[in-house]
Amino acid sequence: MVKNKNLDKVDNTYAEAFSGMFCRALVTADDEETLTRAAYDATSTPGAVIGRVEGGIESWVSPEHTPDGRKGAILQFWYGSDDLEKFEVELSYRIRQDILVKPFTTLFNASPSPEGYIDTMKQVGHCGDGYEWEEEIYGRNMIVVPIAIPDFKIERQLGYATGIMGANFWYMCRDKEAVLDGGREALRAIKEVEGVITPFDICSAASKPETNYPWIGPTTNHPYCPSLSTLLQDESQVPPGVNYIPEIVINGWSMEAVEEAMKVGIEVLLDYKSVLKVSAGNYGGKLGQYNIQLKRLFK
Known part of the structure; x- marks a missing residue:
C-alpha cells in the first residue's frame, strides 16, 4: 500500500469509464x-x-x-x-x-x-x-x-x-492556487506514464448525461457547482470549504496504464493542504462498463 498520510482525503467512490x-x-x-x-x-x-x-x-x-x-x-x-x-x-x-x-x-x-x-x-x-x-x-x-x-x-x-476512455478524478480545492499548481504538477506526473493522455488537461466543467437540453449533449453536473450550493441547498454535493472542483480525465491503451496514471496524479494532489478531498465522476453505470475504485488504486 502507498504510504501517504493523506489517503483519508480519497473518497470511497469510483470513476466510471468506457471503451473506445x-x-x-x-x-x-x-x-x-x-x-x-x-x-x-x-x-x-x-x-x-x-x-x-x-x-x-x-x-x-x-x-x-x-x-x-x-x-x-x-x-x-x-x-x-x-x-x-x-x-x-x-x-x-x-x-x-x-x-x-x-x-x-x-x-x-x-x-x-x-x-x-x-x-x-x-x-x-x-x-x-x-x-x-x-x-x-x-x-x-x-x-x-x-x-x-x-x-x-x-x-x-x-x-x-480498443482502450479505456473517460477515467477521471476530481480534486476539491479550497483555493485557486491548488487548482492550477496542483493540477499542473499532477499532469506532469501522469505524463511519465506510458500509453495515456489527458485530453482536457485541467478541466473546469464536470458534466452529466441527463440534461434539459438534449441537443447540446452533456451539460453541467449541477450538484457539484460551488456557485450553486446555496441555491441547491440539500441537493448540493459540494463539501464545506470547497470552492473549486476541477477534473482530470484520462484515456489510455490499457486499464493498467490508466490506473497507474490516476494513482500518480492523485498522490501529487494529496500533498496539497488546500486539496480537501479527491473524488471522481460516475453515473450509476449509465456511461460505461468500467468502475475504477479510487481507494483500490492504493492497495
Whole structure:
C-alpha cells in the first residue's frame, strides 16, 4: 500500500469509464515550433462527448527514435464508439486541417498492438486530387501528397485498437492556487506514464448525461457547482470549504496504464493542504462498463 498520510482525503467512490477506439501516431517536423503547433492543434478539442474525435500528446520523441531522424510527438486520437468508418472520417479532419497544412510535417503509424488498420488513402491521400503516389520511404509504405510546400507524407496504414476512455478524478480545492499548481504538477506526473493522455488537461466543467437540453449533449453536473450550493441547498454535493472542483480525465491503451496514471496524479494532489478531498465522476453505470475504485488504486 502507498504510504501517504493523506489517503483519508480519497473518497470511497469510483470513476466510471468506457471503451473506445484509438489510433496512436507519430508526427515529425523540421523544427520544434512547427512540431509543437501541429501536435497541439491536432489534439486541441476534446470531442468524444459530442461524437467527435478527441486526442492528446502522449510524449515528445527525440530524433534518434523517429524513422526520419527528426523531432517528433506521439499523439493519440480517440473515438467513443465502434463506428470505424466515422472514426476514419473524423480522424482525417484532424490530420488534414492541423498536420498536413504545417510545413514539412510527416505522419507515421505508432500503434503498438493494432487490432486493425485505417487506410489513409481515401480520406487523406486523395487530398492530392489524384496526383498523390505511394513510395517506400524510411522503410515504411508512405503516401506522398503533393502540396505547395512539397510534400506531405503519411503512412498508408495507421493502426487502431480498443482502450479505456473517460477515467477521471476530481480534486476539491479550497483555493485557486491548488487548482492550477496542483493540477499542473499532477499532469506532469501522469505524463511519465506510458500509453495515456489527458485530453482536457485541467478541466473546469464536470458534466452529466441527463440534461434539459438534449441537443447540446452533456451539460453541467449541477450538484457539484460551488456557485450553486446555496441555491441547491440539500441537493448540493459540494463539501464545506470547497470552492473549486476541477477534473482530470484520462484515456489510455490499457486499464493498467490508466490506473497507474490516476494513482500518480492523485498522490501529487494529496500533498496539497488546500486539496480537501479527491473524488471522481460516475453515473450509476449509465456511461460505461468500467468502475475504477479510487481507494483500490492504493492497495
